[in-house]
């Protein structure tokens with residue numbers, strides 16, 4: 001055991017693999033539920049796309065969260081893990097007919113509709129089944145988020161949602177179609193947001209839109225503000241649990257809910273990121289001309305965030321107590337971007353040492369690919385070791 005990891009138990013597992021600390025996951029879930037339940041009408045869903053490992057999903061479903069899905073496959077994964085369909089919402093700009101039909105057949109709580117074209121298809125497919133689908137319109141609030149440009153979603157230039165100027169017209173259309181029912185509004189402005197001012201801007205926007213609809217005599221029963229709360233990638237030990245209190249309190253202070261109105265959240269990263277670690281083995285230490293490389297057996301195929309978003313993950317040698325040296329930690333994939341960290345301070349590293357890439361529970365295992373004909377990494381939870 002070095003630090004917080006059961007390193008002895010890791011020795012017999014084929015690397016690279018993901019390790020999920022379910023004690024931390026459960027503590028995180030308790031923090032979410034205790035902070036959100038302080039406010040009336042708050043309902044939290046877990047965004048399946050952050051991590052759909054069945055064992056992880058099962059822990060989250062047991063805690064009682066709903067599920068936010070962005071594909072038919074995610075609806076299946078959520079059902080398989082025990083999320084009830086009456087707590088399922090389904091968003092996505094490009095829902096295929098079979099995916100809509102699956103949602104209809106399972107009677108999911110709500111379709112978050114992103115265009116008028118989609119609304120018409122949903123109405124037709126629901127009609128064929130003699131059903132009426134509950135619909136929230138995903139509105140693009142044109143609110144920026146101070147995060148990486150690849151993960152902002154709420155700007156007018158992004159592909160997501162219905163433009164604010166079209167909102168009233170599309171609400172009228174929902175009300176004119178027989179097989180869809182307008183129940184509310186949906187938003188999602190981006191991911192890895194740590195500045196509460198971004199959520200505050202969303203609240204102000206929603207207050208305005210809600211007033212606009214009330215003038216138009218439209219009742220909004222449900223408001224869904226999406227997810228996006230960030231985590232501390234630099235200090236996973238010091239800040240293992242995100243600031244859920246600050247997050248929910250921001251909405252409580254600034255978003256003016258009407259009596260009986262429900263406020264839905266779709267948290268992904270903030271639920272699972274800190275409990276996950278990618279564990280990899282050092283293959284070689286190579287002396288370059290100006291630097292030394294620790295070449296590990298995990299690559300961008302196992303964790304693509306550094307290559308895709310220049311994301312930072314804290315890296316630790318969990319096998320060594322030797323004096324600290326500086327390494328570029330790189331994978332074996334034939335791409336120059338297959339680098340986990342440059343000039344990383346690690347305890348003196350040798351072939352065979354286990355290296356931990358921290359805070360990898362969100363958008364890690366689920367984004368793995370088989371590029372270079374590699375195996376997909378497996379994921380283990382604490383109870384399995």
Ligand SMILES: *Cc1c(COP(=O)(O)O)cnc(C)c1O
Pocket residue numbers: 047049050068070091188190191192226227228229266267268269270
């Ligand atoms: C990705 C996504 C989320 C979750 O985002 P996080 O940043 O992981 O919290 C929530 N809602 C929708 C619609 C999404 O696409």
